[in-house]
Structure formats: structure tokens, C-alpha cells
Amino acid sequence: MTRILILGGxxxxxxxxxxxxxxxxxxxxxxxxxxxxxxxxxxGAVAAQxxxxxxxxxxxxxxxxxxxxxxxxxxxxxxxxxxxxDFDKGWDVxxxxxxxxxxxxxxxxxxxxxxxxxRLVFSSxxxxxxxxxxxxxxxxxxxxxxxxxGAQKACxxxxxxDFSRKGFINGVSIRLPTICVRPGKPNKAASGFFSGIIRxxxxxxxxxxxxxxxxxxxxxxxxxxxGFLMRAGTMxxxxxxxxxxxxxxxxxxxxxxxxxxxxxxxxxxxxxxxRSDPDENITKIVAGWPRDFDTAxxxxxxxxxxxxxxxxxxxxxxDEMTPA
Amino acid sequence: MTRILILGGxxxxxxxxxxxxxxxxxxxxxxxxxxxxxxxxxxGAVAAQxxxxxxxxxxxxxxxxxxxxxxxxxxxxxxxxxxxxDFDKGWDVxxxxxxxxxxxxxxxxxxxxxxxxxRLVFSSxxxxxxxxxxxxxxxxxxxxxxxxxGAQKACxxxxxxDFSRKGFINGVSIRLPTICVRPGKPNKAASGFFSGIIRxxxxxxxxxxxxxxxxxxxxxxxxxxxGFLMRAGTMxxxxxxxxxxxxxxxxxxxxxxxxxxxxxxxxxxxxxxxRSDPDENITKIVAGWPRDFDTAxxxxxxxxxxxxxxxxxxxxxxDEMTPA
Numbered sequence: 001m002t003r004i005l006i007l008g009g010x011x012x013x014x015x016x017x018x019x020x021x022x023x024x025x026x027x028x029x030x031x032x033x034x035x036x037x038x039x040x041x042x043x044g045a046v047a048a049q050x051x052x053x054x055x056x057x058x059x060x061x062x063x064x065x066x067x068x069x070x071x072x073x074x075x076x077x078x079x080x081x082x083x084x085x086d087f088d089k090g091w092d093v094x095x096x097x098x099x100x101x102x103x104x105x106x107x108x109x110x111x112x113x114x115x116x117x118x119r120l121v122f123s124s125x126x127x128x129x130x131x132x133x134x135x136x137x138x139x140x141x142x143x144x145x146x147x148x149x150g151a152q153k154a155c156x157x158x159x160x161x162d163f164s165r166k167g168f169i170n171g172v173s174i175r176l177p178t179i180c181v182r183p184g185k186p187n188k189a190a191s192g193f194f195s196g197i198i199r200x201x202x203x204x205x206x207x208x209x210x211x212x213x214x215x216x217x218x219x220x221x222x223x224x225x226x227g228f229l230m231r232a233g234t235m236x237x238x239x240x241x242x243x244x245x246x247x248x249x250x251x252x253x254x255x256x257x258x259x260x261x262x263x264x265x266x267x268x269x270x271x272x273x274x275r276s277d278p279d280e281n282i283t284k285i286v287a288g289w290p291r292d293f294d295t296a297x298x299x300x301x302x303x304x305x306x307x308x309x310x311x312x313x314x315x316x317x318x319d320e321m322t323p324a
Numbered sequence: 325m326t327r328i329l330i331l332g333g334x335x336x337x338x339x340x341x342x343x344x345x346x347x348x349x350x351x352x353x354x355x356x357x358x359x360x361x362x363x364x365x366x367x368g369a370v371a372a373q374x375x376x377x378x379x380x381x382x383x384x385x386x387x388x389x390x391x392x393x394x395x396x397x398x399x400x401x402x403x404x405x406x407x408x409x410d411f412d413k414g415w416d417v418x419x420x421x422x423x424x425x426x427x428x429x430x431x432x433x434x435x436x437x438x439x440x441x442x443r444l445v446f447s448s449x450x451x452x453x454x455x456x457x458x459x460x461x462x463x464x465x466x467x468x469x470x471x472x473x474g475a476q477k478a479c480x481x482x483x484x485x486d487f488s489r490k491g492f493i494n495g496v497s498i499r500l501p502t503i504c505v506r507p508g509k510p511n512k513a514a515s516g517f518f519s520g521i522i523r524x525x526x527x528x529x530x531x532x533x534x535x536x537x538x539x540x541x542x543x544x545x546x547x548x549x550x551g552f553l554m555r556a557g558t559m560x561x562x563x564x565x566x567x568x569x570x571x572x573x574x575x576x577x578x579x580x581x582x583x584x585x586x587x588x589x590x591x592x593x594x595x596x597x598x599r600s601d602p603d604e605n606i607t608k609i610v611a612g613w614p615r616d617f618d619t620a621x622x623x624x625x626x627x628x629x630x631x632x633x634x635x636x637x638x639x640x641x642x643d644e645m646t647p648a
Contacts, residue, residue, distance in 0.1 A: 087490060130566060130567075139466075141465075141466060142463075142464050142465060142467065143466065143467065143482075144485070144566065144567050145482070145486070146489070148486050148490070151483070151486040154482050155482050158467075158469070158475045158478050158479050158482075159475070159479070161468070161469070161475065162469070162472050162475040165470070166411060242454060242468065243454075
């Protein structure tokens, strides 16, 4: 049975991936799923083994590598806003455990007589890019992050690329657009309002918009994010050569277009819940984020996102607001 | 008096930079120069303080940071061939000490009440780029290294960029082309033959060419490298914004053109010393290296290289073969 380890398995995407694996299995077969995180919400029950702890604890990643998972989804991170506020914590959580994990997996590879070669899918971010950039960022564009979070993700990508090139692991990094509409409560991500201005109004609550509505950004639903991870976990990686970092597709739109999609799907009453309250810090962070990608390569490789923002809203309603 | 620390101060470039500083000082004034390296050649005498040790020793970078140098030239590294052969040593020497150095400099910055803000000049490499690439690599092109050495340099660039963006240091990374003609004996760099096929014949010795003479590559002399470092150490960095990695200019030419330049400068007898002996491993590494750059940005910023390879050869003859 395929053993699948999800780091950050208590998070929103980790939980959705675990539910998907419990329901659909792995390549048509049941899978053994192990979730690791610093904690799990009380209602996060899913048919999977849970391990609680921090990847920063001494020996933690070595113990996880010793399980010799066939596939590892590495989704564990602190979010961009927190990594920007707490410099030490950002690097300690978002970069160094990835190094230690890679080293531990390599040790297992060596100890196994080089028969153990895990698939590692790393959730990177479009935050590896920083302004100035072209309207559509291509696959050859440099990673010049304007946040510590982006720098940490970019370092991890380089390490994963080098360990893969050397044949110690079989890794791929997927640069996720902002995942929207996130269910549940706001988190500390600077991008949190992109979901908030849709989710709160749909649930009859007020929402704050901290940036101008002219801001353009790239979005994909949580359902698409799970699809990206599954595709990255199962696709043939050899055709990628040494370039193991992929820009994921998404819907590029302005906040005004997001709001118009909300009006079309849920009416003017929903839109009336949005209140503008500019936040200089968030505006500055978001101004350094990409607006759109040329994602032809990812689409050719079979990664699929929504076609417009209204579809993203309808996905939220179907997955989060509709009784199962 | 400006205190200047040169990490890797016992190496070829470090020694040349130290000699330059001893002769010309720093911005028209005498400077206090401290050289740090794992060892110094017996004939490497220069008017500077020497410190012997490894940056990988516990506490080593903290002691160096405590000296609060005004300017740090970080040239310390193991070369590409060795980093490729010894994976652990490559990362342990080429990446982690840079992280610890940055952390130690940041601690001094904080302890000084944020008055201490050192200039850090990091010698990166065109090895951060990997094929496939355009004929001329522009400043927006992605770092996709095909060697561990390149991945280590690219990670250091990201860290230096983030520490600089946060205002903990004032750093810049310069991506040096292959430095040619290196004086002295061959080192373990995969690029060593680029110098060897010129240096050995000029000194009446045989030289081996391990790759096809159609290989195109980018070169600058050791004298230009010192000029790049001095420029990076003294220029205004604010105009660079958050993009603190610069491609240095150089002479782009094929090995056949190198050999023709040798013939023009030193005659057919010199060229007769070159013997072709293909090495598959070196050919593979070199095939992943860049051939040419669009270095308009660096030239606008005042970085100057030779105009053709014959000039590089004449620089070697003037600096290394002519009695002072």
C-alpha cells in the first residue's frame, strides 16, 4: 500500500488532500495516509494516522523520513505575514526543516541501497516573484522575492532541485497562486482578505478590503490546489529535466472583478458587506506580488484551474456551504 | 580607518584584492585589511592581518562579525568540481557559513542599536544559471543551476537579498564569469582548463583540453575581478532596489577563439602545447554553463571587463609573467 505523508496535514489544504485520499485513494488503490502538524482542529477527523509535533524539533524529520513514505506532500509553513513579522521564525520554520528533511530522506536513500527514492511535492508560492515583472510572468522569469516568505520558498526550491538532480529524491515544487476562497476563519496571511471579501459576505458577515480594488492577482480554489498536488504527486517528472519548479495556473483578475463575480453569484446584498479600509502594510506587500502568469507549461503538463472567478465562488459554495 | 575583511583571503582573488588594497587603499585612504582563510601560501605576504581557520567551525563567523568590519568581501568557497563530488562538503562550506555569517552580522547590527550596517560583497557565479538558456542571458533570467555549486550560490544570493531588504546588512552579489587566466597551479574547478590551455603554453608546458573547442563561455581576468569587487564594495546600492544579484561583464568567446588569441599573442609554438583529451564528466558540467550575457545593466553601473580574449592574455602576461 502506498504510504503518503502530509506535512502540514492539519492545515486547510492538508485536510482537503487527506479527505480526497480517503475518498478516492491513490492511483485507484487505497493508500496509507499519515498527517503531521503542530496541531489538528477538533473537527478535522479523517481516515488517517495523525502525528503531532513541530518539524523544528531535533530528530523530528529524521523520524518521519524513517517511515520511508513513498510520497511526501510538504505543505508545512508559517504564512507570509507572520514570516515577515518574525524573521527568525520564518527561516527556522519555512527553510531549515526542509533542508533537514531532504538530508534525512537522502540518508534513507543511501541506507536502503539506493532503492528508496521518495516523491516529494513541495508547495511553493508565487511569492518567489517580486516586482518589477511583466504582465504575464513566464517560466524563465527570475525568482526575486520581496518577502522573507518568498525567499524561504525559493531557497527550498533550489535545494529540492539539487537533491533531485543528484538522484537522492524525486522532487517537484509547485508555485501555488493565492488559494481562494479559503473556508473557515481568517489566518495571518497577508493574502487573507482575497478570501475574506468573498467568504464573509456569502455567510452574511462584514468584510474589510485593505487594498485598492484595482489590484490584480492570481487565484485558484482549494479544490484546484488539491488537484495540483495530486497531479504533481503522480505525473512523470523526468520530462521536467532539472527545472523542478512549476508555476501553477489560476484565474487572474482584479479585486473589482472579484466583487463583480460575487454580485453575479450572490447579489448586491452580499457586496454591501464589503467595506474599504486601506492598510498600508498589506498594500505594500501585495504590490510586490505577481498579477498574471503564462502557465502554458503547467497546463500542458495537465494542471487544471478554474476558468473565471465566478467558478471559484461556486466551488466554495458547493464544497463549503452545501450539506454533504 | 575602514576595516575590510576578506573571507577566502588566501585564495587567488583574495590575495590580489589584498594587494590592491595595500597599494591603493580604500577610497583614497589607507585601510585596515584582515584576511581570513583555511590557510595561506608561504609566498602570500601582503600588508594585512591574517586569521587562519574554517568558517564551518562553531563560533568562527560570530568572532569575525564581532570585529564589525565596515566591508566584507565573501570569496570563501570550495570550487564547483569539488562541490559536485562531495555533496555534503559543498553545502556545508558554500551555503551554511553564509547563513551563519548573515545571522552574526545581523546580531551585531541589533546590538549596535542598528548603527552598524556592514557592506557585504558576495562572489557568486554564473553557475547559478543552467541550460537551456538564450544565447545572451538577461538580468531577468531565472537561476536554474545544474550543479550543487550553482545551487549553493543561488541560495546565498537569496539570503543576502533578504537580509539586505530587511536592513540588517547592505549586501550585493556579483556573478563572476570564469576568471581567466588564473595564475599558479590548476585547482579542482571544472572550469580550470579554460586557464590551463593558455597559462601552461605561455610557460612552455603542455596543457590538456577536456572539451570540444566549439564550447563558448564567458571570461574576465583576475584584474577585472578585483575591479568588480572594488566597484561592488563602493558603489551606491540603493538604485538596485531589492535585486541585489548582478551579472558581471566579460569576454564571450569559443575555445577555438581563445586558442586563436593565444596564437596571435604568443605564436604557433604556444598553441602546439595544447592536446585534446575529452573528459565526459567535465564536458557534461560545462555544457550546462552559460555562453554569453546581456550585461548592459552591469556596464551602466560601472563594471568594466576586457574587450577581447587577447587582452585577457596580455593582462596575464603583464600581471604574472613580467618582473615587477
